[in-house]
Amino acid sequence: MINSIGLIESKGLVALIEAADVILKNSPVKILGIKKLENGLVSLAVQGNSDYVKAAVDAGVEAGKRVGEIYSYSVIDNPNEEFLKIFGELFAEVEINKTVESKTKSEKTDIKVQNKIEDIFPAKVVNRLESKREKSKPILTTQAVQAKIVRKSSDQKSEKIKPQKPIDAPEKNLETELNPKQDEAAENIKPVSTIERLRLEALGQNKKSLTERTTKNENESEEDEINKIDLSLEPKDIDFNSIEKMNVHKLRNYARKFPEFPIKGREISRANRDELVKLFKNLSK
Amino acid sequence: MTFESLGIIETSSVSASLKILFGIQKEKEIKIVGKEILGGGIVTLFIKGNLGAIKRAIAFGRQNLISNDEFRSSHIIPLPHQQLLLKFDLEKK
Numbered sequence: 001m002i003n004s005i006g007l008i009e010s011k012g013l014v015a016l017i018e019a020a021d022v023i024l025k026n027s028p029v030k031i032l033g034i035k036k037l038e039n040g041l042v043s044l045a046v047q048g049n050s051d052y053v054k055a056a057v058d059a060g061v062e063a064g065k066r067v068g069e070i071y072s073y074s075v076i077d078n079p080n081e082e083f084l085k086i087f088g089e090l091f092a093e094v095e096i097n098k099t100v101e102s103k104t105k106s107e108k109t110d111i112k113v114q115n116k117i118e119d120i121f122p123a124k125v126v127n128r129l130e131s132k133r134e135k136s137k138p139i140l141t142t143q144a145v146q147a148k149i150v151r152k153s154s155d156q157k158s159e160k161i162k163p164q165k166p167i168d169a170p171e172k173n174l175e176t177e178l179n180p181k182q183d184e185a186a187e188n189i190k191p192v193s194t195i196e197r198l199r200l201e202a203l204g205q206n207k208k209s210l211t212e213r214t215t216k217n218e219n220e221s222e223e224d225e226i227n228k229i230d231l232s233l234e235p236k237d238i239d240f241n242s243i244e245k246m247n248v249h250k251l252r253n254y255a256r257k258f259p260e261f262p263i264k265g266r267e268i269s270r271a272n273r274d275e276l277v278k279l280f281k282n283l284s285k
Numbered sequence: 286m287t288f289e290s291l292g293i294i295e296t297s298s299v300s301a302s303l304k305i306l307f308g309i310q311k312e313k314e315i316k317i318v319g320k321e322i323l324g325g326g327i328v329t330l331f332i333k334g335n336l337g338a339i340k341r342a343i344a345f346g347r348q349n350l351i352s353n354d355e356f357r358s359s360h361i362i363p364l365p366h367q368q369l370l371l372k373f374d375l376e377k378k
Binding site for chain 2: 017020021024034038040042067
């Protein structure tokens, strides 16, 4: 009932102008226009809130009757669109778009409310609110904040990180060595879906494990050779090549095999590797 | 600011309105702002100016024309609304 139209018709302009003046002075109502009819009839159209329009028409009619002839009057509440079309044809000055405001008002008010919200709240809060509505969209503000934090941390801890880099370097080298193989595999089989990507990653891990196994096998083979040397050695001959490769424990065991060794029993077990090596050298002389 | 009041005189024929115009000519504080010729011989004159001058003009018209039943009605708005003047094209001086 926001929009309603009031009409006053009079014979002669005097009564109508008096009515229009009273209406304009006493009520918050808009005058749409005046239509001249035949035989001295003139009609006035008024628009506004329904209660105000009713009051305005009553006051205008009373004021007009004092001065001249009021022919008729009426109030139309909540006019239809088709009615407004005909009404616009009758009243050339009437703007139909303004009379149909009731439907478009909601959109305009929404825009106004958004502008007000933007004025009151900063853009970050609005973005968060929108992100709550649409969870698929990422929050831009948090990303920006994270990026800033990362930069700061890198600037501050750059000195602390530097000594760690050489330790991390060999791992990176391994990764870089392994990556070309993965790249070749990726080039051979282009990953269309995530499952294939995962397969390729798994294959890369297999390759890693294989390389690790090979390195382990090499270490084991060296140990076996040392053991073989130990078994094959006769007590009188001293192999310095084997001694240099040996552990402390193996050295001790090796030393106990020699009856001519200067230290015996618990003294051998207390001795260092370097001391044992020196004693071996002395024995050879 | 000059607060000009509005006077409206309505006659039942064009000749009657011309009579009134002839009589009003003497008043120098009045301007004839507009006229409306409605159907059925009704002619409306809009006068703008000093309130006293308008009252005199209307009294003159009523005295001369009331005998012939040519004078329909008249009205004085001492301080017309701005919107009213805009709607009726009476703002020109």
